[in-house]
Amino acid sequence: MISFAVQETSSANRNQTKNRKGTKTKTLQDLFLDELADMYDAENRLVKALPKMAKAATDGALREAFQSHLSQTEGHVSKVEEVFAACDAKAKGKKCEAIAGLLEEGDDIASENKGSPTINAALISAAQKVEHYEIASYGTLCEWAKLLDNSTASELLGEILEEEKAADAALTNLARSRSNESAMEGEETTEGYQRQRSRGMPARSSRLRVT
Numbered sequence: 001m002i003s004f005a006v007q008e009t010s011s012a013n014r015n016q017t018k019n020r021k022g023t024k025t026k027t028l029q030d031l032f033l034d035e036l037a038d039m040y041d042a043e044n045r046l047v048k049a050l051p052k053m054a055k056a057a058t059d060g061a062l063r064e065a066f067q068s069h070l071s072q073t074e075g076h077v078s079k080v081e082e083v084f085a086a087c088d089a090k091a092k093g094k095k096c097e098a099i100a101g102l103l104e105e106g107d108d109i110a111s112e113n114k115g116s117p118t119i120n121a122a123l124i125s126a127a128q129k130v131e132h133y134e135i136a137s138y139g140t141l142c143e144w145a146k147l148l149d150n151s152t153a154s155e156l157l158g159e160i161l162e163e164e165k166a167a168d169a170a171l172t173n174l175a176r177s178r179s180n181e182s183a184m185e186g187e188e189t190t191e192g193y194q195r196q197r198s199r200g201m202p203a204r205s206s207r208l209r210v211t
């Protein structure tokens, strides 16, 4: 049975050994490379997904944000390859089930909201779930690289981490300044909203329209 208890990694078990069941004991370096392979796959999936997300966006500013994050993401693929090189390892991907699932969910949410004023808010929500996964993963990888005394790897991973955080913050700004308000347009046509208006409740000012 698998337990989530954390196993101490000491210098004594950094060399590959066999555990009581005869399977290879993972070292922190192994775990680091596994997680890096996960992110290599994630970034490559995002390079394919971002142009579709940009195409689905009806707000010009959001489309631009996705396009600019695409060039950053291509840069992340190269940086992850440099991290592999800094570990004397060959770059390889391992299917990132989490990102594959989040992108699949993003596809569904995009088709469900296509043609509605909610489309941009829906795309931002899908994109931010991806960003948060990346932030968690690169944050962890960066700390592990420091523990493994690999300064080149920790610097590169730190750079990617900061770009992911900035992309996430840019999406929050877009949601607050444009897309969430636009998504409320749909509410204004509902019976409930009309009832509120007829009771004299104030209308929201400056409704931003998507381009």
Ligand SMILES: [Fe+2]
Residues within 6 Å of the ligand: 043, 072, 073, 076, 134, 164
């Ligand atoms: Fe990335």
